[in-house]
Amino acid sequence: MTNVGTKTKYSPDTPSPHRKTQIFTAEQPDISTKISVPPPPRSLKSESRKPYRLIIYLTSTIALAETLIMLLLPRTGAPYWLETAIDSFLLAAITNPLVYFLFLKPLVNRIAMQQLVEQKLLASEKEYRTLVSNIPGMVYRSNPDWTTRIVSGSQDVCGYLPEELNSGNVNWANIICYEDIPKVFEGSQRLCCAPTKMIQTYRIIKRENGVRWIDDHKLSLFSEDGKFLGADGVVFDVTERENARVALAEAKDKLEILVCERTADLQTANRELQQKNQELNEFTYVASHDLQEPLRKIISFSDLLVKDIGAQLNPSAQSDLNYVVDAANRMHDLIEHLLLLSRAGSKALKSEKVPLTRCISSAIEALRLSITETDAQITFDKLPEVVGDPTVLTQLYQNLLGNALKYVSSNRPRIHFTAETIDGEVVLGVRDNGIGIAPENHKKLFIPFKRLHGRGKYEGTGIGLAICRKAVERHGGRIWIESELGKGTHFRFTLGQTNPAAAKE
Amino acid sequence: MSDKDKKCAVILLAEDDPGDQELIRRAFAKSQVRNQLIVVENGQEVFEYLHGQGRFSAHQPPRPDLILLDLNMPKLDGKEVLKRLKQSPALHRIPVVVLTTSRHHEDIVCSYDLGANSYITKPLKMEHLVDVVKKLSVYWFDTVQLPPHEEQLQ
Numbered sequence: 001m002t003n004v005g006t007k008t009k010y011s012p013d014t015p016s017p018h019r020k021t022q023i024f025t026a027e028q029p030d031i032s033t034k035i036s037v038p039p040p041p042r043s044l045k046s047e048s049r050k051p052y053r054l055i056i057y058l059t060s061t062i063a064l065a066e067t068l069i070m071l072l073l074p075r076t077g078a079p080y081w082l083e084t085a086i087d088s089f090l091l092a093a094i095t096n097p098l099v100y101f102l103f104l105k106p107l108v109n110r111i112a113m114q115q116l117v118e119q120k121l122l123a124s125e126k127e128y129r130t131l132v133s134n135i136p137g138m139v140y141r142s143n144p145d146w147t148t149r150i151v152s153g154s155q156d157v158c159g160y161l162p163e164e165l166n167s168g169n170v171n172w173a174n175i176i177c178y179e180d181i182p183k184v185f186e187g188s189q190r191l192c193c194a195p196t197k198m199i200q201t202y203r204i205i206k207r208e209n210g211v212r213w214i215d216d217h218k219l220s221l222f223s224e225d226g227k228f229l230g231a232d233g234v235v236f237d238v239t240e241r242e243n244a245r246v247a248l249a250e251a252k253d254k255l256e257i258l259v260c261e262r263t264a265d266l267q268t269a270n271r272e273l274q275q276k277n278q279e280l281n282e283f284t285y286v287a288s289h290d291l292q293e294p295l296r297k298i299i300s301f302s303d304l305l306v307k308d309i310g311a312q313l314n315p316s317a318q319s320d321l322n323y324v325v326d327a328a329n330r331m332h333d334l335i336e337h338l339l340l341l342s343r344a345g346s347k348a349l350k351s352e353k354v355p356l357t358r359c360i361s362s363a364i365e366a367l368r369l370s371i372t373e374t375d376a377q378i379t380f381d382k383l384p385e386v387v388g389d390p391t392v393l394t395q396l397y398q399n400l401l402g403n404a405l406k407y408v409s410s411n412r413p414r415i416h417f418t419a420e421t422i423d424g425e426v427v428l429g430v431r432d433n434g435i436g437i438a439p440e441n442h443k444k445l446f447i448p449f450k451r452l453h454g455r456g457k458y459e460g461t462g463i464g465l466a467i468c469r470k471a472v473e474r475h476g477g478r479i480w481i482e483s484e485l486g487k488g489t490h491f492r493f494t495l496g497q498t499n500p501a502a503a504k505e
Numbered sequence: 506m507s508d509k510d511k512k513c514a515v516i517l518l519a520e521d522d523p524g525d526q527e528l529i530r531r532a533f534a535k536s537q538v539r540n541q542l543i544v545v546e547n548g549q550e551v552f553e554y555l556h557g558q559g560r561f562s563a564h565q566p567p568r569p570d571l572i573l574l575d576l577n578m579p580k581l582d583g584k585e586v587l588k589r590l591k592q593s594p595a596l597h598r599i600p601v602v603v604l605t606t607s608r609h610h611e612d613i614v615c616s617y618d619l620g621a622n623s624y625i626t627k628p629l630k631m632e633h634l635v636d637v638v639k640k641l642s643v644y645w646f647d648t649v650q651l652p653p654h655e656e657q658l659q
Binding site: 284290292293296297299300301303304307332339 | 606627629
């Protein structure tokens with residue numbers, strides 16, 4: 001026995017190194033023979049052709065039992081337990097310590113391990129159960145026939161206990177909102193066709209709270225051979241989210257309506273503006289032609305009258321006639337200037353590089369006579385090149401220079417063309433030492449036909465500065481005045497953001 | 506060709522406004538140019554005159570050497586007259602000077618586009634109008650070679 005025990009490390013997996021032993025045992029009917037080749041039980045017969053890796057295990061109570069429990073580990077397929085009647089093997093196991101150590105001891109260990117695994121499985125299942133019950137929604141499993149087992153959470157979602165739903169007292173399909181049933185049904189159809197994961201959002205009638213929106217997360221299950229096994233699902237109450245979504249959609253619709261209304265308003269306003277603009281153009285034409293026509297005749301014929309019979313009239317009639325001529329001429333000037341202003345606002349603006357010195361030279365040339373008459377002294381800062389309309393800019397400088405030459409004080413006029421960079425912006429201007437303007441009048445200056453002085457003292461229609469403002473604004477700039485009565489005037493202006501950068505190019 | 510040999514030039518004035526007619530007549534009188542001024546009242550009459558129709562049918566009027574054309578006229582306005590004149594093979598060589606009140610950009614461009622030979626804005630003062638008439642006369646009848654009349658061609 002000892003021989004056998006020491007020489008044989010029994011394992012059917014490794015037959016060749018022990019062939020000798022096996023032969024030996026086969027020849028000598030011995031307990032070890034029985035161990036190595038246990039009589040195959042009836043239920044094992046079909047499997048008996050397969051070689052078995054192992055083994056026979058005994059329960060711890062084996063000594064008292066009348067049967068032997070074995071775990072068979074086939075080379076392929078799952079291991080399984082087998083019960084067999086106690087025979088001489090058991091006796092051998094009990095009586096022979098070697099057999100005990102070789103087989104019984106590991107067996108007991110394996111069983112202890114098995115129990116440990118079972119405990120762990122239980123703990124794990126409990127853990128999952130807790131986890132599932134903590135999900136803030138309803139967990140369920142549907143069978144292939146769509147009968148459903150609620151695992152947890154149904155009370156929060158639909159107000160019914162899992163038992164009520166599982167027992168069939170309440171049918172899930174019956175609490176789905178009527179309108180959403182086709183949608184849910186269609187989803188179920190898809191689930192049982194192929195492995196599918198989907199989220200369906202639909203409404204149910206909760207036991208006491210009425211209609212609730214839910215998200216039903218579904219996953220269909222199939223066996224390896226493609227058989228539909230049912231579906232797992234989790235249902236969440238998403239009423240708040242859906243309400244918010246509906247509110248958002250409504251708000252969006254309202255906003256769209258509002259935008260449409262506003263757009264329509266704007267379009268109407270735009271049309272009106274276009275019409276106004278058209279009317280203005282027509283007015284310009286009327287002013288240039290139809291108003292001038294009779295006026296020209298008044299002027300021409302009164303002119304003829306003065307020439308033909310002026311000398312023969314008495315002084316009073318002569319004075320009357322002069323008033324007519326004067327008024328007609330002034331009317332003519334007003335219309336002309338009105339036209340100028342209108343053109344300053346409507347004529348297409350050029351955008352090209354202009355050296356300001358050129359504009360100022362042209363302005364000075366145009367006013368050469370006045371400059372000579374007043375003996376004005378003209379000086380300059382270093383003037384930049386800007387981007388703009390040279391004609392308009394020349395007109396601007398001409399008007400400002402004209403103003404400076406007109407409103408002179410008793411001193412010799414000194415006029416300075418200024419150019420400074422303030423906060424990165426080029427500020428241009430014309431400064432004089434003339435009569436100046438009281439601050440309260442500064443704003444009136446740029447209003448068309450607004451005159452600060454009687455006609456007797458200074459000529460003009462009061463349109464020059466209004467044209468200046470229009471010229472500057474059309475270039476994207478602004479114009480203002482720095483002046484006090486008796487202390488000269490500084491008209492200053494900018495030509496928009498683009499100009500300093502453009503000037504540096 | 507000396508001054509005395511020179512044929513008296515015929516100028517056709519199309520002007521609806523009696524005041525302007527009078528002013529222009531006066532200006533011609535004052536400028537002492539040897540031109541014959543014929544006045545018609547509207548665009549339609551321009552063609553009646555040129556074709557010897559209507560009130561001009563009694564006797565064949567002399568063909569004008571120059572047409573002074575107002576733009577703003579009833580029946581047929583100046584631009585339409587200009588267009589038809591310049592499209593007519595028989596009349597398109599007659600120089601047309603637009604003499605109008607309008608200084609409107611569009612009117613000026615349009616007139617030249619239609620083939621006007623000059624564009625003059627009516628001056629405000631009589632003395633300027635007289636000046637314009639004198640200059641017109643000097644330019645068109647002393648300086649420029651006008652196209653010969655058809656009867657002269659033959």
